Amino acid sequence: MRPAQDNQGSFLGRISIRRNQFVDVNNEQEQEDLELFQKHIADRFTELLSPPPPPQPPSDEANTVASVAATEQIMSVTWLRKLMDVFLCCEAEFKAILLMGRDPTQISKPPFDRLVPEMLDRSIKALDICTAVVNGIDSVRHYQRLAEIAVRALEQRPLGDGNVRRAKRALANLVIALSLEDKENVSGGGGGGGGGNKTTERSWSFGRRSGGSSAASKGGATIGQLKSTSWAVGRNWSAAKQIHAMTANLTPPRGNEAAGLPQPMFIMSTVMVFVMWVLTAAVPCQERSGLANHLPVPPKHLNWAQSLIGIHEKIGDEWKKKEKKGSAGLMEEMTRMEKLGHSLMEFADGFHYPAEKDAAESAATQVAEMAEICRRMEEELVPLQQQIREVFHRIVRSRAEILEVLEQAGKLSAPVV
Template identity: 40%
Template sequence: MPATEYQGSYIGRSILSLRRDQAVHSVDPGHEATSAELELDAFQKQVADRFLDLSSAGPEELLSLPWVRKLLDAFLCCQEEFRAILFNRRSQLSRSPMDRSIADFHERSIKALDVCNAIRDGIEQVRQWQKLLEIVVCALDNSSQKRSPSEGQFRRAKKALIDLAIGMLDEKEAAGGSGVAAHRNRSFSRSNLTRDHRSLGHFRSLSWSVSRSWSAARQIQAIGNNLYAPRANEIVATNGLAVSVFTMNSVLLFVTWALVAAIPCQDRGLQVHFSIPRQFAWAAPLLSLHDRIAEESKKRERRNACGLLREIHQIERCARMMSELVDSAQFPLSADKEEEVRQRVEDMVEVFEAVKDGLDPLEKQVREVFHRIVRSRTEGLDYIGRANCAE
C-alpha cells in the first residue's frame, strides 16, 4: 500500500475517532470528547464545508471574480479558525515534532506573501484593461445622442483596442516567462497593430512589486514542496494538532495556486502536485476544484491565456469581436452595422461593469490575506519565543 494511502486510512478519520480508539485501551472506556478535540474536528468540518460550497460552482461561476472572492473569504475564515487553534495550544508549538511543522508552515506563509504581491500587480494590470474598455465604450456608445458614431469616434476606439490587444499579448508572454517581451514594440497583422503603439507593459514595469527573475510557478512549487500528511505517531504526539497544520498548509497551497491560475502573474505555471489522502473530508472537493481548473487551462481558447479569470476571457473575446467590427466599418454606417455596433457596446458595458464592481473588493481581500498571514506568523513566533523563555 502506498505511503499516502496508509497515512490517509489513519488520518482520514476524525480526531475524535482517533482519540476514541485510544480510549479503548485506557482505564476510562467511557472517554468523552474534550473541548480541544471538538475544536479540531470543527476546524476540519469548516474547511470541508467551505470547499464543498466552492466546488458547487457551475461552469459559468468557476474562476469568476465573485468565485475568487468567495475563495479568499474561505481562506480568511479558515485562517482565523486556525489562528485560534494555535493560540489555544501555544505551549505545544515549541515542542517536537510540532516545532518543525510550525516552522515549515511559517516558511510557506512567507512564500505566499510574494504571491499576494504579484496578484495585486496582476489586478492592477486588469484594471488598466478595464480603463481601455471604458474608452471604447465612451467612444462608441451613442445611445444618449441617438446618432451614428463618427469616423473620429471609431479611430479613438480603434486606438484603445490596439493598446488593449498589445497589453494582453504582452501579459501572455510575460506569464510564459518572457520578461523582456514587455519592453518590445510589435506589429500584428490580424489586429492591424502598428509599431507606433508601445506596450502597456512598459509603463507598468516601474511599479512591479516582484523582481524580474521571480516566478509564480517556482513559488507555488516551493510552497508545495515536502507537504505530506502527518503519520499516525505524529498525530498522537501532537494530540491531533499536526492534522490541523497539514490542513491549513493544503488550503494555503490551493488558494495561492488558484490565484496564480486566475490572475495575470509573472511566469505562471499550474504544474503542482497535491498529495492529499482522499479520506480527509475536505480532500474530495479540493481535488475536484484542482482538476476542474486544470482542465479549464487545457481548453484550446484558454491554453495560452494570461489568466483564467472568466472576466479576462470575456474582455479578450469582446475586444476581438469589436476590433473586427471596427476594422470592417465603412462610412456612412448602414442600419445593420449600427445595430451590430450597439450590441457589441452593450456586451462591453456588461463586462466593464463586472470588472469595475469586482476588482476593488478583490484587491482589498488580497491585502487582507497578506496582513493576516503576517499577523499569524508574528503571533506564532511570539508564542514559541515565550515558551522557550519559560523553559
C-alpha cells in the same frame, strides 16, 4: 460577515489563564474541534464549487439573469472575493485551534519544531504572492480602461469611421494584452529592468519616440517596447517557483500524527497554497510557466478536500488550455472580455460608414456586455485588492502571534539560571 475574526486579539491572555488548566489535555474536545474544522473547510469549498442559485430577480430580460449568474461563476471577480473571505475564515479558525488554550511548549516540540517553521516559511512565500497579485490586478484595471475606451468610442452615435478607428486601437491593445504570456509580457526593452508584467500596462496606441504614429494612424496597434523597472516583487521572482516551493514539504500527516494537530496544519497549508495558486492563475502574475503542474492534489479520500480538488481540476484544465495559446489570466471577466474583444475587432474591421443596421445592433449588444464587465470590474477590482492586502496583513499578524508563542515556549522550557 467574518464571524471567525472575533478569535483574534487577546489569545495570549487566554493562554496564560488556561495554561494551568491545560495539564490534562482534553483529547476528546480536541478531536471534536479538529473534526469541526474539517467540516467547515469542506462546507466552505463546496459552496465555492457549486454556488447556490442566485436569487432570481423579477426581471424580464434574459440578459440580466445571465449576467447575474455569471457573477457567481468560478474565477469571476465576485467568486475570487468570496474565496478571500473563505481563506480569512479558515485562517482565523485554524489559528484558534493552533494557539488557543494550548500549552505553548507543545508547538515547539517534535514534530512541530519542524512543522511550524515549515508552515511559517510557506506563509512568507504567500506574502510575496499577495504582493504580486495585487500588482497583477493593477494590470487588469488597465485592461478595463482599454475596454472602456473601446466601449466609449463604439457608443458614439452616429458611429463614424473615426470612432471605430479609435475603438480598434484600444481593442487591439486589449486583445494582445489579454493573450500575452508572462514571458512576452516582460518588457523586451531590457536595460536595468527585471521581469515584470508591465509592458501591457504601459503599451499605448503607438510606439513612443519611435515613429509609431504612422502605425497608429492606420488603426493598427503596436506594443511599445518600453523598459520597465517595476517588477512587482523581486528581480528574479517567479510565481510558479514560489507555489512550487510552498508545496515542497507539504505531505499529509501519517500514523499518530494524522489524528492530532498536524492534520489541521496540513489542511490550512493546503488551503493557503491552493488559494495562492488560484490567485496567480486568475490575474497576470510574474512568471507562471508550468503553474498547473505545481499543485499536488491532496489525497482524494480526504473528505474536506473533495470540493477543493473539484475546483482545482476545473481551473487546472482551463489553465492547460490557456497555457497553450497564452493568456494573461483566467479571471472569468477577462476571458469574456477577450472573446468580446475579438468579436468587436471583427465588427470594426468590417465596418463601413454609415453602419449597417444589423451589424450595428449586434455590436451594440456586445458593447453593452463589455460595458457591463467594465462596470463590474470597476466595482470589484479595488475591493479585491483590498481583501488581498487584508490577507497579507492577516498572515503577517498570525505569524507574529505564532512566533510570540514560540518565544514564550522557549522561555518556559529554558533552564532556570
